[in-house]
Amino acid sequence: MATAPAAEEAAPKGGGSKKLIIILAAVLVLVLGGGGAAFMLLKKKPAEDGEDGEHAAEEHAPKAKAKPKSDHPPTFVPLDPFTVNLADKDVDRFAQIGITLEVEDPKFAEQIKAYMPAIRSNVLMVLAHKTAVELLTREGKEKLARDIMRESVRPMGIELEDEDEEPPADAPKKKKKKKKAAVESPITQVLFSNFIVQ
Structure with missing residues (x-):
């Protein structure tokens, strides 16, 4: 047991x-x-x-025109900050804006630096014709970026079309001219580093 x-x-x-x-x-x-x-x-x-x-990826790709990626990273050309009186009539207002230009070709970046006084003058003229109301909206900032891009390459003899410009309604209709070949801007993007409107 x-x-x-x-x-x-x-x-x-x-x-x-x-x-x-x-x-x-x-x-x-x-x-x-x-x-x-x-x-x-x-x-x-x-x-x-x-x-x-x-x-x-093809199904989810944006409809916008895609830029081919280059082998080298883009070059950034910072401009000194701009402080300018705005075109507001009722009140004295000013803007302080920092701008950087993005280019793909480093050689063109050097060319931009050579033309910097003329580029800064053109950008100041664009900014001085803007009102605070125009600059405070997203659409206004996007239009400003396009205007700056157009004016930044003008001193180098590159003329970009103003996409926003429409002929006046009372202007006589001109005969359609042959479309010029679209000029591609060597500046790929205008970037704002600071944007103060007072």
């Missing part, structure tokens, strides 16, 4: 270690399953960007 109680005591000990093994195995399965799922999700993203992603 002494052997029966010893067998009963051995059974619970064995059952406890079996439970421990089962729990450890379950935890191991969960960890491996979670790691495998994470691996599959991470592996799936680059595949979407690759072959399968080409079609997805």
Whole structure:
């Protein structure tokens, strides 16, 4: 009879270690399953960007004209900050604006620096004809950027068309001229580093 109680005591000990093994195995399965799922999700993203992603990228691509990426980073030409009185008639208002020109060709950046006094003069003339109301809207800032781009290349003999300019309604209609080939600006973007209107 002494052997029966010893067998009963051995059974619970064995059952406890079996439970421990089962729990450890379950935890191991969960960890491996979670790691495998994470691996599959991470592996799936680059595949979407690759072959399968080409079609997805085409579907989600913006309708705007995409510029091809060049091999070298763009060059930035910062202009000294401008402080100018605005064209508001009722109140004396002024603007302090920091401008940086983005160009792709470093050689053109050097050319811009050579023409800097004329460029600054043209930009000041553009700013002096703006009112605070025009400059405070997003559309006004975008138009200002286009005007600055046009005036920044003018001293170098590059004439860009004014997209916003419409002929007056009472002006006589002229015969349609042959469209000039569109001149592409060497300045890719006008960036504002600070923009204060008071």
